[in-house]
Amino acid sequence: MTGRRSEHGASRLRNLGARTFFRPRDATAVGVGSRALRRLVGDGSVERVARGLYRVAAAEPTEHYTLAAVCARVPGAIVCLLSALSVHELTTQLPWQEWIAIPHKARTPRLPGLPVRVVRFSGAALRYGVVNTTFEGVPVRITSPARTVVDCFRFRRLVGKDVAIEALRDALRDGKASVDQIWRAADVCRAKSLVGPVLDALTG
Numbered sequence: 001m002t003g004r005r006s007e008h009g010a011s012r013l014r015n016l017g018a019r020t021f022f023r024p025r026d027a028t029a030v031g032v033g034s035r036a037l038r039r040l041v042g043d044g045s046v047e048r049v050a051r052g053l054y055r056v057a058a059a060e061p062t063e064h065y066t067l068a069a070v071c072a073r074v075p076g077a078i079v080c081l082l083s084a085l086s087v088h089e090l091t092t093q094l095p096w097q098e099w100i101a102i103p104h105k106a107r108t109p110r111l112p113g114l115p116v117r118v119v120r121f122s123g124a125a126l127r128y129g130v131v132n133t134t135f136e137g138v139p140v141r142i143t144s145p146a147r148t149v150v151d152c153f154r155f156r157r158l159v160g161k162d163v164a165i166e167a168l169r170d171a172l173r174d175g176k177a178s179v180d181q182i183w184r185a186a187d188v189c190r191a192k193s194l195v196g197p198v199l200d201a202l203t204g
Contacts, residue, residue, distance in 0.1 A: 020059045020136040021068055023052055049073070053138065068136035070098045070116055074109045077102055078121065078130055079142040081151055081159055088145045088176060090167045101126075101143075119155060128188045146177035150185040153194040165198055172202065179203055 027037050037054070040046040046054050050072045064087070071077055077100040084099070085091040097117040102109070104122045129147025133140050143151060149171050152164035171177040179199065186195040 020062060020065055021049065021053055021055045021072060021138050023054070023137065026137065027054070050075075062136065064135040066114065067098050068138040068140070070100060070111060070114055071135065071140045072138045073111055073114070074100060074102070075139070076106070077109075077141070078126070079140060080119065080121075080148065081117075081143075081155060082163075084143045084148040085152070085163075085167055087142060088148060088171075090145060090148065090170045090174075090176060091163070119158070124188050129185050144177070144181075144185075145171050146181035146185045147189070149177060149182055150189050150191050150195055153186075153198075154189060154191050156194070168195070168198060169202060 024034060024037060027033075032040070037046065041048055041054070045057055047057050048054050049069065053072045067079060067083060067087075071079065079087065079099070080101045081099040082091070082093075082095040082097075086093075086095055097115040099117045099119065101119050101121040103126060104120045106120075108118055109116070129144045129150075130141050131144050133142055149164070149167045152159050152167050153161075156164050168182070171182070172179065182195065182199065183192070186192045186199075
């Protein structure tokens with residue numbers, strides 16, 4: 001009987017659609033209450049990946065699965081640099097690490113089994129050009145296209161100057177960011193001297 005209940009509960013969770021991760025309120029919305037959810041965790045049908053966050057064990061990983069998993073475990077992180085470029089489709093390369101930013105004084109997260117590259121932001125860089133979205137039902141903060149381009153110049157020693165220039169060119173060409181947006185982000189992040197010459201060369 002317990003097996004049938006678990007199978008029925010797992011079946012209901014499939015109604016969550018394409019999301020790999022879900023929260024208890026999402027389970028309740030499809031008829032799986034807290035007791036049933038605990039039972040599904042107990043029999044291995046559902047995995048608890050972080051506080052208040054679960055995934056159906058049989059769910060197929062999607063494009064942003066690893067990124068969602070990282071953000072689920074580091075809720076205050078900001079998706080940035082090469083990972084943000086990939087999300088905004090400003091690069092043809094798929095990063096083998098998920099790039100996240102955390103405050104300078106924050107403890108470095110330990111994420112066994114997840115490929116993560118951590119950088120540090122401070123001051124206005126923690127707020128300006130950071131937007132909210134979701135991946136797989138996980139709340140995520142990510143740098144905007146303009147801010148991402150500027151960060152690539154700021155961290156050019158890590159990502160490569162050629163990557164930064166390509167991102168700037170593609171952002172302007174594809175209309176992902178305007179000259180004014182990039183210039184404003186460069187001003188706030190104190191990177192005008194890095195971005196300005198290249199911006200002038202591309203738009204002059």
